[in-house]
Amino acid sequence: MATENWKGVKVRYDLLTKGTRRYGEKLDGGKPQFIVAHDTGNPNTSAQTNVNYYENTYNIPWNSVASAHIFVDDKECVVCIPTTEKAWHVLYDAPTDNLWYNKDANDVAIGVEICYFSDKERSRKALDNGARVLAYLAEYWNIDYKTRMPGHQDIQSDKQDPGNLLQACGYGRNTSNLDKQVAKYYKKDVKVKVTPTSAKKGATTLTRDEFVKWLKATEGKQYDYDMYAAFQCFDYANVGWNKLFGHGLKGDGAKDIPFNAWNLEKFKEEAKVYKNTPKFLAKPGDLVVWGAQLGGGWGHVAWVVEATLDYIVVIEQNWLGGGWTSGPINNGTGWETATRRKHNYETEMWFIRPNFATKATTNTLSNKLKDKKEEKKITWNWKGRFVANTTIKVRRSAGLHGSVVDSNSWLLKNQWVDFVSVTKRNGYWWAKFKYPTNPSAGYFYCALCKITDKQERIKKEKYFGKINWK
Ligand SMILES: [Zn+2]
Structure with a gap:
């Protein structure tokens, strides 16, 4: 089964047998003109479960047929009807689609169904995946999501979706709350190419706060620093080090980072290495390295964004092994993105603490005052x-x-x-x-x-x- 990666979401094709649900008729004009966002209306069901239900009833009588092109949940996206074919996801009688777009949705629009759950975090993950998929489709088909991506509830008066999903996420039911999520990914490349910065040798201009802010903004993106084996943990470590010091780090595996002679030479000016002890407290901005017990002997590496004496919260790549799952080794891809996760301290663990810049606060303060002054009432x-x-x-x-x-x-x-x-x-x-x-x-x-x-x-x-x- 073919898989693709749409802005960090794993996409599988599991096309329905042709029948009433997938009739095989091409969209009018041959390509989608807008997108309708739905939720499944059926909490705690996965994308695949919904597709299985369609397949088991693929030739359901015409008077009760309904279908959609795509289902998205907190783990993946499943395409069951090609986006150039018609699906039956909006009532033909509903007048608003005709009023707004001069067409019936079923004839020209993609229907995307997003799953939701009684678990808010799962719902939010599904919404995030859904937003990525919608952004990908909008870009791919050159559709302006702001004006041509209504919710089902906006064009059919008896419908409540995607409001159910938005509510399950703890947001207001209005489709504008979905648009806000899509805006995070629309025309934004989540696979970021790295260009070396011209940071001054041995010194970073970034403060700890600035760097941690940058780390947090990398969440959900994918980084391949060396164009080898796609999105490994070491790639993500290197992107961060490069951001600070204009170069990456060396080592056969992540476990070598605290010991590699070339790195140690650099660390003399750039960082300090700490071996974990029961009393050690990590700090946001630390690079944490796990020993050889992880990653098949290669170890593991991540950036700390939060820490107590009991646990660390990191952002990391390839913790689940989804960094490189398809394609050739020099140009491959994977479904796993830079992800925030909580971990325990381990005995075999090292923390590399960059020497961050310290900055006088007067500069930012005067900037803030300046911003304030320019906020005129309009x-x-x-x-x-x-x-x-x-x-x-x-x-x-x-x-x-x-x-x-x-x-x-x-x-x-x-x-x-x-x-x-x-x-x-x-x-x-x-x-x-x-x-x-x-x-x-x-x-x-x-x-x-x-x-x-x-x-x-x-x-x-x-x-x-x-x-x-x-
Ligand atoms: Zn719907």
Whole structure:
């Protein structure tokens, strides 16, 4: 069975037997035009369980058929219908997809089902995987996730998904909370190529806090420092050391790092090595090395991000052996990403503590003050009803850089919206509103007028319509 890696998620193809669920009909136009996000509505079921259920009922009668292309859970993603074929995941009668996209979802959209669990952490992992998969698909098919990735609940009034999933994660049910997760991965390369930095010899310019902040930002990404055997623990150690000192470390295996003669020469200026003892307290930013009892005799290495006398929390690669699972040794890949995990101290354990930079705080303090000063008020919670007297573009955020929604959803002459606030940006005043016909889609923005008044008073302007202030 073929496997792929979509932004760090293991993807398997387990295509359904052709029948009613997978009819084999191509999408209109041959490729997806938008994506509908669903949850399974069936807590504590895995992606494979759902696909198995489809396969066991692959030819279910037409009057009760439903299907989706993809299922994602906390471990993997399973594709059961190719994304260029039709699946039956939104009611044909639902009008909103036609209104927004001028098409029925089933004819042109990918349906992605995300699993959820009574265990919040599992739900969050499934959501994170789902967000990666959605970001991958949106990029692959050139779909703007901000405007062309509704939740099922947004286009079919009797549906509650993906709200069930979002709630299981402890978030609000609005699809915007899914968008926030997708934003973390959309057009962001999670497989990061490393370029050596030009750090000064033997000294890092980073403070401990800055470095730990950087470490935390690597979570969920994959690092192949030496272009050998994909995403090993040693690669991740090297990416960090390179970030600090502009070079990696040497050793046949991770266990050699504290003893390699070349490293020890470097450590004279760059770090201090500690052997673990019962009283030793690790610090965030330490590089921790396990001895030969791990990794088939190669040891293991990770970066500490949190520590007490009882345990350490690290970020690490390849703890589960998923760093390199497919492809050639010089250009392979794996499903495991840099992951945060709690470990016990071990007897055979060494901590390498980099000599971090120390910085005067005045600089950051003055920056903070500067930021504060530049935060000028631009939004006022003034409410009213706006009736357009011309066609007006609708955007997902206030300002000329807010992405524009599909033209079917623009305001037309004589259409009205009730706005809840006004924002001054890019030479225009913008209104924040919900569509009266579809409030569950969340807030949108439209320009009310160009700013011409010298004192920028909105009530002195000429609007693109009529405003009744409330
Ligand atoms: Zn659904």
